[in-house]
Amino acid sequence: MGSRLSVVSALRAFLPARAVLHEEEDTRPYECDGLTAYRQLPMVVALPETEEQVRRVLELCFSMKIPVVPRGAGTGLSGGALPPGDGVLLSMAKFMRVLRLDPRAGIAVVQPGVRNAAISEAAAPFGLFYAPDPSSQIACTIGGNVSENSGGVHCLKYGLTLHNVLRLRGYTIEGEPIEIGSEAPDAPGYDLLALAVGSEGMLMVVTEVTVKLLPLPQCARVIMASFDDVEKAGQAVAAVIAAGIIPAGLEMMDRPATHAVEQFVAAGYDLQAAAILLCESDGTAEEVDDEIARMKAVLSQAGATRMTVSRDEPERLRFWSGRKAAFPAVGRISPDYYCMDGTIPRKRLGEVLRFIAAMEKKYALRCPNVFHAGDGNLHPLILFDANDAGELHRTELFAAEVLEKCVEVGGTITGEHGVGVEKINQMCVQFRPDELELFQSIKRVFDARGLLNPGKAVPTLAR
């Protein structure tokens, strides 16, 4: 282990002064990511600009046995980029170039610090786009998306980050270059890409990502449907799937969530509804006409009390704006909020919502809900005031009970935000000791010293 001074001076041998931060006023902005309840000043922040610099930072940290935590934009919601107090916060923010965009091949090769939305912006002139769209997409980076295997509203139809990434380049903690995947299908050997995507920065540091680009749908329309009962809305979701329809997006918001966002963005949401569904169709004009008609029929049969179909692109974006702004919107009505992320089989939605309502009473905290209903991925938003120690504690208990409920009904503790530090205890609920031990063994294959993002995602067996 090195002292701050020795690490700084070793880094300054190959990094310019602007790329090595160690004074508190300079490192403070890196003390947390989107999970602001957890903060830790890093010993040093390194901001490399080239692959060679990344390699040397890792080599140095490996030899000095210094922990390294990679970071993209710091928008993560599970504390995955929480810095090591005794280590290096490795910011990939300067890796922000689109290196190659090949419209004929339908791929883009980008650096990890490129914003998710920036990829689609670069592809748009060619009639292409990058499909996974986490709600933080104007800020989050593709490197972060790879680390978490991020989803988003449109992943129901277009898949997760894993389904849209072809290849990764990067370095192991020892500074050894590693290439995983291929622009050709079915790379030989084990599917290391599946292992690396979603590995929360614990197996390698990514320096280049090759993503798939898809043709932009000719048109897209969204139905906003109101329901007078949350369970009916949940059943409507199942009915859409049962009808053989895979919407481009299928989202639900309950009344408290709808009220919060309507004040924020005035999207025209039905404030009387117990729940609203946003059900989108995209494709060619013929496909969308056909699909919207079928969706309307199913939703109507399922008891929708009101339905509106977007008439043009600005209206479609307006309908979505509330859902996409759900988190900041609740930020307006509460000093703090804790965004949860669990996935459950769709058919258990009603049961889990009733459970959450019961927890609201038990812990005397409000909890609006938004869901990627098509995937069963819920985001309960527990509202609290961090200045009240009692509320923070009750929030954590509330959250733990909800996640455990998700596992109990056959789901998982995290659909897309990752485990990070936030859900590390619940990993012991979802997995047995043998399985956790296997995860640790996999980790050791890549990082025997446990220096990359330690203390995240996979609990040690002492827990």
Added chain:
Amino acid sequence: MTLEPFQERIRDAAARGVALRLRGGGTKDFYGNEPRGEMLDTRTYAGIVSYEPTELVITARCGTPLSEAERLLGENGQCLPFEPPHFGAGATFGGCVAAGLSGPRRASAGALRDFVLGARIVDGRGRALAFGGQVMKNVAGYDVSRLLAGSLGTLGLIAEASLKVLPRPAAERSLRLEMPQERALETMQRWAAQPLPISATTWHDGELLVRLSGSTPAVAAAAAKIGGEPLEPSPWAAIREHAHPFFAASPLWRVAVPPVAPPLALPGAQLLEWGGALRWLAGAGDGAAVREAAQRVGGHATLFRAREKSGGAFAPLGPAAMRLHRGLKAVFDPAGILNPGRLYAEL
């Protein structure tokens, strides 16, 4: 039905250092390197565990006949979106996942691995472990269940797997156009940049075949745009199952390349699939030349079917990649008894 017999068998084999040959219906015996070891027949553990059409997931035990799973899905208007080849009547659900092979629909729908949601395995120490689950949005822990897809039984016995399913398309139509390979590649790339409901393409011997799948109006509109002649009967099952006469050749190479790669200048007949990303090569003599040609364009070649495969069926891995592979193999199968050598000599 319990995993205990498998667990005991594997524990015992690990203790004695004896290789086990995990085998279902034997329909993929020809694939990969020469199988060896004492037979462990996975067909004794069979049955559909759960299937929820509205949840878009099917869970089945390894020995379940693949045809049984597909029939059940078909009855409910659903399918395995990656359209796996069976290569024989006895293909099993577990073997399908372990072989990791996808069929004609792969280029549009995705690969087998994309649809794996979870798996229960028995590892090389005889431990029963579960990873993933039955839901698509699941990022807890490392993606071990997807890692197993295509591992050819070298990481563990896949006892049970959960796969995402999708609705069958409402309408399907196949068309035929005549053109040489180079123009076929150009044409397929042009189509790929447009939102056309193309679910499969094949080029062989001057003919480009294309399958359109989707809603009735979408298929009709696309057919009008693409032109060509209607193609009947449907050729896709024969292509998928290698019943088409082209595939009778030996050796048969499976060359995967970026779809924009130019035609491969190699001797022997070729059959292209997946928009040009998959190029089958029949009867080519020089293996080294095939591998080199594939690598030069950023792809890789597998000796898919041959009488003589002692040089290794799969494209060699670089030293860094092999180190990781050996590390992972040691984690799952420390005694090295599960299908040793089937994927690579070192694993």
